[in-house]
Amino acid sequence: MILYIKLAWRNVWRSKKRTWITASSIAFSVFFACLMQSSQLGSYDNMIDNSARFFTGHLGIHQVDFWEDQIIDNSFDQQELIQLDLSNSDILIGVPRLSSFALASYGDKTKGAALFGVSLPLEAEFSYLKRKLIEGDYNNKGGVLMAEGLAANLNLRVGDTLVLMGQGYHGVNAAGKYPVSGILKFPIPTLNQGAIYLPLETLQEFLSAPNMISSYSILLKDSQDTELMRSHMETILKDKELGLMTWQEMLPDLVSSIELDYYGGWVILIILYVVIGFGIFGTFLMMIKERTYELGILNAIGMNKYRIQAMVAIEIFLLIFLGVLMGLLMATPIILYFWSNPILLSGDAALAMEKFGYEPIIPFALNFKIFYNQGISIFVIALFLAIYPMLAIKQLKIIKALNE
Amino acid sequence: MKVIELKSLSKIYNPDTIPVRAINDVSLSVEEGEFTAIVGPSGCGKTTLLNMIGGLDARSEGSVEVGGVSIQDMSESQLTTFRMQHIGFVFQAYNLIPVLTAKENIEFIMVLQNMDAKTMQERSDDLLDRMGIKDQRDRRPSELSGGQQQRVAVARALASRPKFVLADEPTANLDSGSTEALLDIMAKLNEEENITFIFSTHDQRVIDRAKRVITLEDGVIVSDEHR
Ligand SMILES: Nc1ncnc2c1ncn2[C@@H]1O[C@H](COP(=O)(O)OP(=O)(O)OP(=O)(O)O)[C@@H](O)[C@H]1O
Ligand SMILES: [Mg+2]
Numbered sequence A: 001m002i003l004y005i006k007l008a009w010r011n012v013w014r015s016k017k018r019t020w021i022t023a024s025s026i027a028f029s030v031f032f033a034c035l036m037q038s039s040q041l042g043s044y045d046n047m048i049d050n051s052a053r054f055f056t057g058h059l060g061i062h063q064v065d066f067w068e069d070q071i072i073d074n075s076f077d078q079q080e081l082i083q084l085d086l087s088n089s090d091i092l093i094g095v096p097r098l099s100s101f102a103l104a105s106y107g108d109k110t111k112g113a114a115l116f117g118v119s120l121p122l123e124a125e126f127s128y129l130k131r132k133l134i135e136g137d138y139n140n141k142g143g144v145l146m147a148e149g150l151a152a153n154l155n156l157r158v159g160d161t162l163v164l165m166g167q168g169y170h171g172v173n174a175a176g177k178y179p180v181s182g183i184l185k186f187p188i189p190t191l192n193q194g195a196i197y198l199p200l201e202t203l204q205e206f207l208s209a210p211n212m213i214s215s216y217s218i219l220l221k222d223s224q225d226t227e228l229m230r231s232h233m234e235t236i237l238k239d240k241e242l243g244l245m246t247w248q249e250m251l252p253d254l255v256s257s258i259e260l261d262y263y264g265g266w267v268i269l270i271i272l273y274v275v276i277g278f279g280i281f282g283t284f285l286m287m288i289k290e291r292t293y294e295l296g297i298l299n300a301i302g303m304n305k306y307r308i309q310a311m312v313a314i315e316i317f318l319l320i321f322l323g324v325l326m327g328l329l330m331a332t333p334i335i336l337y338f339w340s341n342p343i344l345l346s347g348d349a350a351l352a353m354e355k356f357g358y359e360p361i362i363p364f365a366l367n368f369k370i371f372y373n374q375g376i377s378i379f380v381i382a383l384f385l386a387i388y389p390m391l392a393i394k395q396l397k398i399i400k401a402l403n404e
Numbered sequence B: 001m002k003v004i005e006l007k008s009l010s011k012i013y014n015p016d017t018i019p020v021r022a023i024n025d026v027s028l029s030v031e032e033g034e035f036t037a038i039v040g041p042s043g044c045g046k047t048t049l050l051n052m053i054g055g056l057d058a059r060s061e062g063s064v065e066v067g068g069v070s071i072q073d074m075s076e077s078q079l080t081t082f083r084m085q086h087i088g089f090v091f092q093a094y095n096l097i098p099v100l101t102a103k104e105n106i107e108f109i110m111v112l113q114n115m116d117a118k119t120m121q122e123r124s125d126d127l128l129d130r131m132g133i134k135d136q137r138d139r140r141p142s143e144l145s146g147g148q149q150q151r152v153a154v155a156r157a158l159a160s161r162p163k164f165v166l167a168d169e170p171t172a173n174l175d176s177g178s179t180e181a182l183l184d185i186m187a188k189l190n191e192e193e194n195i196t197f198i199f200s201t202h203d204q205r206v207i208d209r210a211k212r213v214i215t216l217e218d219g220v221i222v223s224d225e226h227r
Helices: A002-012 A016-056 A120-126 A148-154 A200-206 A223-236 A252-289 A292-300 A305-340 A347-355 A368-385 A387-394 A398-402 B046-053 B076-086 B102-112 B117-130 B146-159 B176-193 B204-209
Strands: A059-063 A091-106 A109-118 A133-136 A144-147 A161-167 A173-184 A195-199 A215-220 A242-246 B002-013 B020-031 B035-039 B061-066 B087-090 B164-168 B197-200 B212-217 B220-226
Touching: A002 A305, A016 A215, A016 A223, A016 A252, A016 A305, A016 A368, A059 A223, A091 A120, A091 A148, A091 A200, A109 A120, A109 A148, A109 A161, A109 A200, A120 A195, A144 A148, A148 A173, A173 A195, A173 A200, A195 A200, A215 A223, A223 A242, A252 A292, A252 A305, A252 A368, A252 A387, A292 A305, A292 A398, A305 A368, A305 A387, A305 B076, A368 A387, B002 B046, B020 B046, B020 B061, B020 B220, B035 B046, B035 B176, B035 B204, B046 B061, B046 B164, B046 B197, B076 B087, B087 B146, B102 B117, B102 B146, B117 B146, B146 B164, B146 B176, B176 B197, B176 B204
Parallel strands: A109 A195, A144 A173, B035 B197, B035 B212, B087 B164, B164 B197
Antiparallel strands: A059 A215, A059 A242, A091 A109, A091 A161, A091 A215, A133 A173, A144 A195, A161 A173, B002 B020, B002 B061, B212 B220
């Protein structure tokens, strides 16, 4: 065995240039593939996190009809949840939310607005709402927090008084005056142009819906654990008129666009791998062709073909391993860097991202799966391509080889 | 003791298209300790004959026995193992594995034979010594002269303690000095250790050193002379 490894190792370095070129092309494709997948998975994580934190949670508990018809009448009494023990080590945090629509007026201007009744202290952790505050006071009792775009449209500043008008629980009229205690700036345009955050009790009072909430949103430690948690939660909720939904169910568009993007990425990688594969194949071809005479001698003096195959297989393995290792070594520090310092987009790219409702950053994921995926892919390709040299050795004819 | 026994051996190339009878009904036996040259004009069938004796090429008709064992019905891998255990080969040129040193080349077959490290070490040192290439032991083939390379090849052929050594024009690529030196070593091994050599050649000086000369013409033995 030591002899094979020695032989294979020296054979690999026989044509240094070719070995470096082949290994570098493998390294490049692994490098490129890792970076691409890392940024893909990173932005998926980021999109899921954004959406879950601001809108749905990883899991949402609603009155059974709410998701179909998101009106105030389909809300439920939060007392129902308080009796339940929702604690679980996989749950990070849960928040009650009440949402509705109303007309917001200031002076002679009126705009439609989305009202969110939330627990401000909990929301500071859940959706990092406090970080969006650019002016005023986050925890001012009785006041409301307005999105910057909406405030600008209404010509309204901190300290001004906002008039809200709408429909409350079971059709009652809802109207109220609220001082604006803070301005929030959201990267997501729909929020920035229309969101008003009120303390939960304030909104419940405005809508004449004491104790009612439209959703209880839960954040998990791992966004992918939703199915696991579903069974746990459903046994707890079984006697209630409450339904549980996962973010995948609540955000089907996000799920499908992630899938589309992910498989689209794989298509690019497969094209890349095919191109690289041709290069690898060329090297394998040469490894056999230019050594036919030598392999003939080995066979003639008594080296069995399976042993010759083993020797060449080790050469192939060493070559591929070198390339994959180089690729991973190049990719790791860069992924690590961008994982802790996501790329901040600016200019048109940033605007485009914001238009689609996402933060204008390219985060990178640090996930073992990425390295594993690429390493395995290259090895599978190499394994497939190695069929040729193995067959060529099997079909080697000594006499023909010796006449080369 | 007979080491080789050929009975009515023939080789027909391209039997389906334009058949060439490269060896035609050759019967021959070789005893242990012979120093035999196969000679004849180019194309007379020397290489073809040696290849069949060495189990490198299949016969078309007749039989080949090596050390009393009939080899023509062996499978390819049985035959490879048989060659490894019983036959030493020296080819015209580029015999050696380019990435191994002289010593490693000699030890190669012994590794294939799973010989223990100590025996292998002793044997390769001994062979290097006897071939007069001790100082070149750690050089790769590309750093050796043609004559030195052929001596390493003979050492490698002997390393496995074969029944005989087959050498197809071993001196064809050597100058006269190296040819002499190689033949001296082969003759000495033959005389002192009774090692059987069968080699083909064109070279009259080589023919003169042989103890038996078999002349082929058009695949047929036309003379078989013991001296
Ligand atoms: N693979 C082959 N296919 C067809 N004919 C062949 C093949 N190999 C050899 N021959 C023919 O068989 C005959 C014997 O060839 P061989 O190589 O054995 O001769 P040789 O005596 O070794 O010649 P040389 O002295 O030139 O090496 C020649 O006529 C040759 O053309
Ligand atoms: Mg010949």
